[in-house]
Amino acid sequence: MAFIELKNATYKYPYTKEPALKDVSYSFEKGKFYGIIGENGGGKTTLCNLMRGLIPHFYLGKLTGEAIIDGVDVREWDTAEISAQIGYVFQNPFTQISGIKETVFEEVAMGLENLGVPKDEILDRVCQVCRQLKIEDLIKNNPNELSGGQRQRVAFASIIVMDPETLIIDEPTSQLDPEGTEDVFEIIHTLKGRGKTLVLVEHKIDLIAEYCDEILVMQHGSIAASGPTKKILSDLSVLDKGAMLPGAAIFGHEMQRAGKPLREIPITVDEAAALVAERGKAEWQSRLKTRALATPTGLRRWRTLTSPYSPASGWRLWGRTAPARPPA
Amino acid sequence: MGQNGAGKTTCVKMMNGLNRPTEGDVIIDGVNTKEKTTAFIARMVGYVFQNPDEQIFNSTVISEIEYMPRYFKIPEEEMKRRVDRAVELTDIKKYLHTNPLDIPYPIRKFVAIAAVIAAKPRYIILDEPTAGQDKHGTETLASLIKGLEEDGVTVLTITHDMDFAVANFKRIVVMAHKNVIADGDPRDIFWNEEVVQEARIKKPQIGEIAKKIGVGGKVLFCDELVERL
Numbered sequence: 001m002a003f004i005e006l007k008n009a010t011y012k013y014p015y016t017k018e019p020a021l022k023d024v025s026y027s028f029e030k031g032k033f034y035g036i037i038g039e040n041g042g043g044k045t046t047l048c049n050l051m052r053g054l055i056p057h058f059y060l061g062k063l064t065g066e067a068i069i070d071g072v073d074v075r076e077w078d079t080a081e082i083s084a085q086i087g088y089v090f091q092n093p094f095t096q097i098s099g100i101k102e103t104v105f106e107e108v109a110m111g112l113e114n115l116g117v118p119k120d121e122i123l124d125r126v127c128q129v130c131r132q133l134k135i136e137d138l139i140k141n142n143p144n145e146l147s148g149g150q151r152q153r154v155a156f157a158s159i160i161v162m163d164p165e166t167l168i169i170d171e172p173t174s175q176l177d178p179e180g181t182e183d184v185f186e187i188i189h190t191l192k193g194r195g196k197t198l199v200l201v202e203h204k205i206d207l208i209a210e211y212c213d214e215i216l217v218m219q220h221g222s223i224a225a226s227g228p229t230k231k232i233l234s235d236l237s238v239l240d241k242g243a244m245l246p247g248a249a250i251f252g253h254e255m256q257r258a259g260k261p262l263r264e265i266p267i268t269v270d271e272a273a274a275l276v277a278e279r280g281k282a283e284w285q286s287r288l289k290t291r292a293l294a295t296p297t298g299l300r301r302w303r304t305l306t307s308p309y310s311p312a313s314g315w316r317l318w319g320r321t322a323p324a325r326p327p328a
Numbered sequence: 329m330g331q332n333g334a335g336k337t338t339c340v341k342m343m344n345g346l347n348r349p350t351e352g353d354v355i356i357d358g359v360n361t362k363e364k365t366t367a368f369i370a371r372m373v374g375y376v377f378q379n380p381d382e383q384i385f386n387s388t389v390i391s392e393i394e395y396m397p398r399y400f401k402i403p404e405e406e407m408k409r410r411v412d413r414a415v416e417l418t419d420i421k422k423y424l425h426t427n428p429l430d431i432p433y434p435i436r437k438f439v440a441i442a443a444v445i446a447a448k449p450r451y452i453i454l455d456e457p458t459a460g461q462d463k464h465g466t467e468t469l470a471s472l473i474k475g476l477e478e479d480g481v482t483v484l485t486i487t488h489d490m491d492f493a494v495a496n497f498k499r500i501v502v503m504a505h506k507n508v509i510a511d512g513d514p515r516d517i518f519w520n521e522e523v524v525q526e527a528r529i530k531k532p533q534i535g536e537i538a539k540k541i542g543v544g545g546k547v548l549f550c551d552e553l554v555e556r557l
Contacts, residue, residue, distance in 0.1 A: 147332060148456075175378075203462060244463050247532060251534060269533060277541065
């Protein structure tokens with residue numbers, strides 16, 4: 001079932017000439033993990049703003065077409081209700097953090113307090129999320145005195161603690177090191193396992209390739225390409241649309257160009273390694289065969305090697321050799 | 329390179345005199361930073377902040393870039409040359425008369441870089457310039473670093489982008505636990521499993537593939553890997 005449905009959505013920010021979104025149609029289904037990639041200024045964040053009602057409720061400007069969230073037109077949604085349904089992690093953690101709380105703990109707990117969640121439950125949930133995001137040691141610190149990376153974790157924590165059904169996350173890892181980035185992706189992955197719908201804007205294409213179900217490539221305010229991750233990221237034309245490709249995909253195309261094609265274009269490290277191994281095996285077999293068929297002895301050996309029965313070792317079953325006769 | 333909190337930013341801030349060592353010395357081209365003012369050191373070592381908003385304060389991009397040359401009372405002609413070069417390297421020509429705050433964050437970073445280039449320091453430090461950059465931004469950064477090198481400027485960059493580091497730098501210094509744990513050629517750094525583990529850095533994806541399929545020779549680039557298979 002489509003949870004968020006965009007139909008010919010076009011939007012222009014106030015005081016601008018060009019629309020930031022042009023005729024965008026897409027349906028986002030429940031429980032899937034979507035990646036939005038593409039150039040800066042291509043409309044990624046604007047798309048997010050529309051999907052959670054900041055457009056048209058906070059940003060003025062002109063919206064045409066339809067954006068239907070959970071069956072109701074975005075214009076009819078109440079902003080408070082929509083924000084309980086759809087969690088949003090801002091691109092800039094400096095924007096997200098309230099600035100009015102004196103400790104990380106209070107910052108993370110603020111949303112739950114506003115919803116009137118019982119105190120014990122707040123304590124439990126905040127502690128759990130802080131542990132998940134490895135900010136336990138910071139809970140007594142002032143959020144305004146944290147580093148960029150730490151702030152980004154706190155901002156993320158303060159949204160996932162609310163446990164919304166849908167999460168829209170705008171570049172959550174731009175300030176994080178590789179380990180922190182992987183932590184964030186792991187958490188997002190767990191959320192998907194719990195049936196959440198996820199929309200992620202991200203430039204780190206290697207991780208997008210590994211985790212997302214579907215991808216949208218945004219360029220000049222329109223969807224330049226969309227579809228299953230594997231299909232989009234194995235296609236070189238994505239590069240012309242201003243997005244990057246994972247190293248594994250580039251490697252796959254380079255192998256093809258060098259006349260050593262893999263069975264398909266990989267998009268992750270594991271896929272690439274498996275495809276290379278597969279190719280190596282096929283090559284070894286064909287080389288052995290060519291050599292074997294060249295001489296009579298070789299031919300005999302080749303037959304012995306490939307036949308399922310040999311007098312010396314008996315029947316070969318499932319890759320193992322069964323003894324010819326029981327040992328004395 | 330190194331984890332968040334490893335000491336990278338603190339370390340480079342000592343290089344341009346924003347921080348002074350509490351013990352030991354920092355020496356730039358024979359000058360001890362303890363003996364000079366920050367303003368003096370900053371003329372030799374330009375630092376581009378991680379967050380451009382902490383650095384930019386003029387109301388148009390062009391006045392931001394011209395600010396330092398004007399402050400140094402550089403002759404008009406020379407100033408123009410410097411500004412043009414800075415604008416060319418950072419590819420922000422179309423934003424010159426815009427208010428920096430109206431420019432998208434990743435591009436604002438280029439404004440901050442241009443302002444530092446125009447001051448023409450001997451050394452330039454870029455603090456996480458790759459954060460949030462798209463394909464075009466990353467490519468601009470790569471050509472900018474090459475251009476600065478041609479101009480005889482030494483560039484130091486803090487980055488978490490492994491592919492970017494491998495493709496653009498001859499020397500990599502790895503920090504962990506407030507200390508330098510490795511310093512050398514990208515190949516030696518990324519194929520030193522101990523260093524990779526301790527600093528929690530990652531091989532670029534091509535390196536990961538090479539490791540997984542057991543190709544030797546410290547492969548980091550796509551063409552090398554293709555050649556070896």
